[in-house]
Amino acid sequence: GHQRRRRRRRRRRQRGGGPGPPGRHHRQPQASPPLSISSSNGVTCPSRRIRLYTWLSHRCFSDCVTTFYRKTLGKREGDCVRACVRKYQLATAASAARFNKLADPSAAADDEDEDD
Structure with a gap:
């Protein structure tokens, strides 16, 4: 047994x-959903950063690269990969800012005061 x-x-x-x-x-x-880069205390977690990098690389490469004729990317493929990465960086930054705002009620109150 x-x-x-x-x-x-x-x-x-x-x-x-x-x-x-x-x-x-x-x-x-x-391909799994992207993970947050920062831990709760604000220190970056290397294993999460590696997993996020791997996921993003796989996602953008599979979306943009369709031919394998050369060792290097073509101009359109390179532009596509850069745009893909930029899109996910902006989305991650926006969602992180939103979560930080939700987690810190005093910051949300400060933002409301600035709108007046």
Whole structure:
């Protein structure tokens, strides 16, 4: 019983599934929603930044690059990737500002005073 479960876990790890280091089979990265870059105390979390970078790279590359004739991107592909990244950076900055405003009621009150 116990030995058999151990062997199954070991095989699963070698195939790249389950906990543990990936095996020799490469798994395709899945596009997941973007993550916030900052933790609650304002310090950037490296693993979250890496996951966000990976997600954004995969998303923009798959949207913009359709041909693989050269090692470098064509002009349109490069422009498309830059526009895609810029779009997500602006959206992330806007949503972060909105969440910060919602989290800090005194900042929201200050903004209302400025509108007068």
